[in-house]
Amino acid sequence: MKPIPAALTIAGTDPSGGAGIQADLKTFQELKTYGMSVITSVVAQNTTGVQDVHHIPEHMIEQQLKSVMSDIPFQAFKTGMLANPGIMDAVAEKISELNVLYIMDPVMVTTSGDTLISEDSRDYLRDILLPMSTLVTPNMPEAEVITGEKIDTSEDMQQAAKQIVHEFGADAALVKGGHLQDEAVDFLYDGKMMHTFSTERINTKNTHGTGCTYSAAITAYLSQGCTLSDAVQNAKDFITAAIRDSFPIGNGSGPTNQWAHRAERVN
Ligand SMILES: Nc1ncnc2c1ncn2[C@@H]1O[C@H](COP(=O)(O)OP(=O)(O)OP(=O)(O)O)[C@@H](O)[C@H]1O
Numbered sequence: 720m721k722p723i724p725a726a727l728t729i730a731g732t733d734p735s736g737g738a739g740i741q742a743d744l745k746t747f748q749e750l751k752t753y754g755m756s757v758i759t760s761v762v763a764q765n766t767t768g769v770q771d772v773h774h775i776p777e778h779m780i781e782q783q784l785k786s787v788m789s790d791i792p793f794q795a796f797k798t799g800m801l802a803n804p805g806i807m808d809a810v811a812e813k814i815s816e817l818n819v820l821y822i823m824d825p826v827m828v829t830t831s832g833d834t835l836i837s838e839d840s841r842d843y844l845r846d847i848l849l850p851m852s853t854l855v856t857p858n859m860p861e862a863e864v865i866t867g868e869k870i871d872t873s874e875d876m877q878q879a880a881k882q883i884v885h886e887f888g889a890d891a892a893l894v895k896g897g898h899l900q901d902e903a904v905d906f907l908y909d910g911k912m913m914h915t916f917s918t919e920r921i922n923t924k925n926t927h928g929t930g931c932t933y934s935a936a937i938t939a940y941l942s943q944g945c946t947l948s949d950a951v952q953n954a955k956d957f958i959t960a961a962i963r964d965s966f967p968i969g970n971g972s973g974p975t976n977q978w979a980h981r982a983e984r985v986n
Pocket residue numbers: 738828829830857858859895896897898903904905918919920921922923926927928929930931933955958959962
């Protein structure tokens with residue numbers, strides 16, 4: 720019997736449903752992958768910003784991981800918000816036992832500009848977790864933090880992707896250009912080749928949770944056995960539709976629409 724595609728997200732929450740665990744599970748479900756989640760921090764946030772954060776005790780993060788890992792097999796998992804070195808340590812120890820694909824979204828700052836991880840976590844993320852990853856998906860500011868280099872142009876993005884693989888040890892890096900002016904271009908470097916994924920930039924403020932949704936879609940496609948470049952291309956199509964048809968709800972930056980890829984408009 721063919722294995723059931725299943726994926727796990729290890730991340731923080733968003734009660735307004737656009738980012739974090741909620742975005743990940745909606746995306747897994749939409750892409751017909753059985754979704755599971757381990758919560759690292761409960762974040763009181765909405766489309767306007769972050770109001771409060773409560774970190775889950777490390778022993779509870781470990782126990783959640785044990786509960787899932789001892790029971791249900793999965794082909795791929797992703798990490799999102801890991802707020803501090805203690806949480807990262809708890810996660811690193813458990814995931815080092817896994818032999819499945821690891822997609823790391825190096826979440827640092829929200830679309831609204833709120834910081835989600837402590838300053839002293841950045842080195843841990845880069846030096847301990849990043850080398851364990853099959854793929855890391857930084858946006859331009861995150862790639863600057865990881866490499867220590869200024870990233871302004873598409874040449875800088877490609878250079879950063881290569882550096883993240885060769886110098887910092889990820890198997891592959893996808894540097895995302897959602898923060899560029901005219902084009903939404905992402906570069907994937909897999910250790911051998913540079914792949915380019917480009918679409919026109921959609922003029923919208925509703926981009927809450929784009930990074931979470933994109934990396935969750937990549938994780939779902941990988942859990943189904945897609946190659947890395949096919950998974951990224953499929954996920955790029957998924958996130959582009961989700962941004963194009965994003966929801967104009969909330970008082971800030973509205974959420975993306977995970978069912979837009981079905982090509983049925985909801986409004
Ligand atoms: N306005 C836009 N139009 C089209 N594509 C976009 C737009 N903004 C972002 N993207 C694309 O969405 C994906 C997510 O990229 P982005 O760089 O926004 O992630 P992020 O900054 O990590 O997200 P988040 O805001 O959730 O932290 C990328 O493929 C990027 O190119």
